[in-house]
Amino acid sequence: MKVTDITELQKIANEIRIGIIEEVYAGKSGHPGGSLSCVEILTALYFNQMNISPEDPASPSRDRFVLSKGHASPALYSTLAQRGYFDKKQLLTFRGIDSILQGHPDMKHIPGVDMSTGSLGQGLSCANGMAISSKLNKDGVRVYCLLGDGEIEEGQIWEAAMTSSHYKLDNLCVIIDNNNLQIDGEITEVMSSYPIDAKFESFGFNVINVDGHNMEQLIEAFNKAKQVKKKPTAIIAKTIKGKGVSFMENQVGWHGKAPNEEQYHEAMKELQGNNIGE
Numbered sequence: 272m273k274v275t276d277i278t279e280l281q282k283i284a285n286e287i288r289i290g291i292i293e294e295v296y297a298g299k300s301g302h303p304g305g306s307l308s309c310v311e312i313l314t315a316l317y318f319n320q321m322n323i324s325p326e327d328p329a330s331p332s333r334d335r336f337v338l339s340k341g342h343a344s345p346a347l348y349s350t351l352a353q354r355g356y357f358d359k360k361q362l363l364t365f366r367g368i369d370s371i372l373q374g375h376p377d378m379k380h381i382p383g384v385d386m387s388t389g390s391l392g393q394g395l396s397c398a399n400g401m402a403i404s405s406k407l408n409k410d411g412v413r414v415y416c417l418l419g420d421g422e423i424e425e426g427q428i429w430e431a432a433m434t435s436s437h438y439k440l441d442n443l444c445v446i447i448d449n450n451n452l453q454i455d456g457e458i459t460e461v462m463s464s465y466p467i468d469a470k471f472e473s474f475g476f477n478v479i480n481v482d483g484h485n486m487e488q489l490i491e492a493f494n495k496a497k498q499v500k501k502k503p504t505a506i507i508a509k510t511i512k513g514k515g516v517s518f519m520e521n522q523v524g525w526h527g528k529a530p531n532e533e534q535y536h537e538a539m540k541e542l543q544g545n546n547i548g549e
Contacts, residue, residue, distance in 0.1 A: 274318040280486050283353060284314040285545045288515045290349030290362050292542065296535040298366035301374065304525040306346035308450040308483070308510040309417060313350040315489040316415055325355040328382040334412055335401045337386045339394020340419035340448065341375040342527070347384070348372050356383035392425025394418065395445065399434050402443040402503075413497070417446045421453025424462045429474065435503040436475030443503040444496045445476070448483065450512035452523045471505040483508030516541060 274280050287310050295301035317323065321334040338347050345365065352359045357371075364370035371380040375389030386397045398416035405412035418428065435443055447467055455461050464470070468478045477499045481488040489508070496504035512526070513519030516538045530538055 272318070277486050280314055280318060283318055284310045284486075285515070285542060287314060287346065287349045287353050289539065289542045290352060290359065291345040292516065292530065292535065292538045294345040294348060294362045294365035294372075295529040297363040299529050300366055300527075301345050301529055302342040302527045303345065303516075303529070304452065304512040304519060304522070304527075305340060305419060305448065305450065306343045306349075307514045307516060307519065308512045309340075309343055309346050309448045309508075310350075310514065311484050311486055311489060312417060312446055312448065312508055312510075313346055315486060315493060317350050317354050319490055320493045321415070322413070323354075323383075325383065328356060332410060332412065335385045335398070335414045337394045337398045337401070337414070337416040338376055338388050339398075339416055340391065340422050341388030341394075343417075343419075343448075344372070344374060344376050347376055348381075351381070351383040354383070357381075391419070391422045392427040395428055395431035395435070398443060398445070399431055399438070399440065402435075402440040403438055405442055406438070406440070412442065414440075414443050415446065416443070417448060419453070420447055420449045420451065420464060420467065421458050421461065423447065423464050423467070424458075429470075432471065432474040432476070439501045440503045441500050444493065445471075445503065445505045447471075447505065447507050448510055449507055450510040452512045452521070452526065454523075454526045456523055468505075468507050471507075475502055476505040477502050478505050478507065480507045481509070483510035484514060515545075 291306045295303045365372045376384045378384045378387045402414040479492045492506045519525040
């Protein structure tokens with residue numbers, strides 16, 4: 272299934288956002304801000320770009336996705352449910368003691384999750400291994416890795432970036448969710464990673480800057496990345512933390528807390544209002 276209609280992809284993204292709010296409200300905990308900021312990225316990948324099949328989630332020939340910023344699991348879970356990997360009703364079990372949908376992705380228990388993540392900074396190393404394996408096996412698998420802009424303050428990211436470039440991993444595409452906020456505030460105040468594009472260029476990456484909420488730009492960037500040879504690609508996606516829920520947008524306080532009942536209904540009314548006229 273490949274969705275090419277931009278309007279349809281935008282509707283899917285809105286449904287994924289609704290799922291995110293339902294998850295964190297039901298679980299009374301979670302990370303809505305950074306989950307909402309990466310929705311268009313995940314929508315473009317899972318519904319337009321990646322070679323995947325919910326009917327065969329462990330297929331050796333599938334493309335791989337690593338959510339390095341594992342605390343944004345509500346976004347990944349909602350995307351997987353929307354794509355058909357498991358019933359959407361399971362989203363309401365988020366962080367429950369017996370649920371497969373824990374606070375960070377678990378590849379052993381969740382269909383469609385390719386890597387268990389949560390310790391920030393480690394995802395790109397895992398993605399490198401997957402990309403190198405595909406090169407050795409000559410199986411044509413592409414690997415996508417989503418990083419947070421606060422996460423790239425971790426030194427391991429840059430060791431991994433050297434590895435990506437050294438091994439000419441042109442089947443690897445890194446996406447940086449550049450929403451400019453992390454748990455303690457703006458990244459410029461905590462530990463600036465700017466200029467992000469120049470840093471990745473200096474590490475030997477092909478770099479593309481996009482509006483991370485513009486579906487056309489994202490699809491064009493992913494398509495361009497597929498044409499690049501002998502170097503990995505880094506897509507710097509400028510995003511808004513909390514995107515889609517007005518009172519959460521650009522508010523650092525929504526990094527890691529759940530809405531109360533009033534806020535939940537306000538957020539759902541706003542998101543469901545986007546579906547009017549379907």
